[in-house]
Amino acid sequence: MIRHLFWIGTALALVALVIAAVAFGAVPIPLGSVVDGLAGHGDPAAVAIIRELRLPRVALALLVGAGLGMAGAALQGSLRNPLAEPYLLGVSGGAAVGAVIATTAGLGGAATLPLAAFAGAALATGAALLVARAAGGHADNRVLLMAGVMIGAFANAAIMVALSGAPAESVRGALWWMMGSVADASWPSVAWLGAYTLAAGIALLALAREIDVLALGAEPASGLGLDAARAGRRIFLLSSLLAAATVASAGLVGFVGLVVPHVVRGAGVRRHRPLIAGCALAGATLVVGADLAARVLRPPGELPLGAVTAMIGVPFFLVQLRRLS
C-alpha cells in the first residue's frame, strides 16, 4: 500500500514541481499559459522563455536527480554501505577534476566533457577503494567514506590549483559550477546527459539482481555463483559514469544519492530493480524541487543548487550515522 502511494505520490509531485519550475522566474508565467506555452501556443515571448530557458533547466535538473539517485542506490547496495553516494565517495570530486582539466585543455564539448569527468571519477574511486583497503577498512563502512571524503578534498585542492592561474572571470564561473548549478542548461547538454543517463540507467537496471546478491556480502554472493569482485567493479564503474555525466553538466550536487535511496527503501521498495527505478523518479523530483527552491528562496538572486541539496543532505547524513553506530 505504502509502495503504491510512493509511486503515485512521487510522480504527481514531480509533475507539479516541473510545472511550478516552468512557471516561476524573473518573468512569471501564469499556470494556464504554461501548458499553452509547452504546447507552443500563445504569447511568442512566453513560448521562447519556456522552451529555451525554463524547460532545458528543468529537464537538466530532472536528469541530474535521476542519475544521482540511481548511482546512489547502486553504490549503497553493491558496497553494502548505507552512507555511500557519489559525492561522499569522492566520485564527483574526481569527475570535477577531470572536467576542469578537459575544459582548460579545450576539450569541453557536451559529448567529451562527461568522458573526461568519467576518467577523473574512475581514478578517484579507484584511489578511494585502494586507500580504504590499505587501511583495512573493508568491513567498516566508515573507513571507505573517510577515504572518499579525503579524495574529494584532494580533488577540490587540485581544482583550486588548476584555477589559481586562470583569469578571474573563469574562476567565478568555475566556482559557481563547483557549488552545483543547472542555470546554464541548454538543449545539447540536456540531450547528452539524457543519453548517458539512459544508457547507464538501463545497464544498472539490467544488473539490479546482481546488486541484490552483492548486498549480501562477497562470500554469500560467491556462493550464489556471482563473481563478486567483477560484478562489484562493473556496478561501480557504471555508477561512476552516471555521476560523472551529471557533474559534467551541472557540477557538484551532493547528497542526492544519499538521501533518495533511503526514502525509497523506507517506502517499502527493497529489491534493487524497482529501487533503482524509484530512485530515478524520486531523485528527479528532489533536484527539480531543490532547483526551484534555489531560485525562490532569495530573489532576485539564486542559491547554488549544491548548497540547497547539502542543506537537506547533511542533517540526513547525521541521522543515518547515528543509526549506524
Next chain:
Amino acid sequence: MLVVHYRGRPEAALRDVSLQARRGRVTAVAGPNGSGKSTLVRVLVGAQPIASGSIEIDGIDARRLGRLERARKIAVITQREEPVFALPVREYVALGRYPHEGPWRGATAEDESAVGVAIEQAELGALADRSTQQLSGGEWQRVRLARALAQGGDALVLDEPTTFLDIAHEMAMFELFAAIARAGRAVLLVSHQLNLVARFADDLVLLHRGLVVASGTPADVMQAHTLEQVYDWPVVVTRDPAHAGVPSLIPLRRPRSEAAQ
C-alpha cells in the same frame, strides 16, 4: 560425491586434504581454530582459488562448471553474514534462486515453489513476511538455511551454522541438518561442536594444520589421544549417556600445579 584436494604454499591453510561428502549423509569437518575448515568452505564457494588438486561434483571437475552451474549444485552457508539492508524473509529466501535466473526473467512457478518448500523445511512459515532485521539469532540462521535450500542442488555446505545459538536453537538446527540429509542431500557441516557432531554426523573428518588427521565414523575419529594432540588440551572421551555407541568429549581442567605456572 564431492572430493576436495587442495595443495598450496607452505603456509597454505589447506595442505593436503582429501574428503568426500555423500548424498543422504551428514559429513562433519572439525578441527581447532586455524586448521583450515573455513578455507575449505571458501574453496567450495569459489572465493579462494585452488593451488592444486580438484573438486569433483558428481564426478565432474568443478572448474569445468561455470560459477552459476556450480551454485546450482552446491549451496553454501558461510560463517558470517550480516544483513545491511532489510528484506522481507520471503524475498531474502528467493535470492537463493539467483543461479537459476536470467538477467531480466522474473520468478517462475518453479522458483516460487522452491522458495515455498524451503520456507516450510526451515520451519519459517510464520516469519515469511517479517523483515530480516527483526529476527533473533536463531531465526536468522534458519532464514539463511532456507535461502540455501531454495538454491537447490544436491549438496549443502554449512560453516559453523550454530555459533551464538542457545541449546534449543542449536539442537533444532542440527535436527534440521539431519532431516535435510535424510531427504537426499549431501550435507557438509563445519562445526566446533564435537559432541553434537558425534550425535548427528554420519562421517567425521578431523583437520589439523591443513591436513586430515583422522576420518571415519565419529566413534572412530573421536579417540582421546588423537583429540588431545590435535587440540593440545587434555580431554576424556566417554559414552554419550543419551545415545548408545556415541562418543562424548569432556575437556579437562589443567592440574592445579600446572595451571598456576
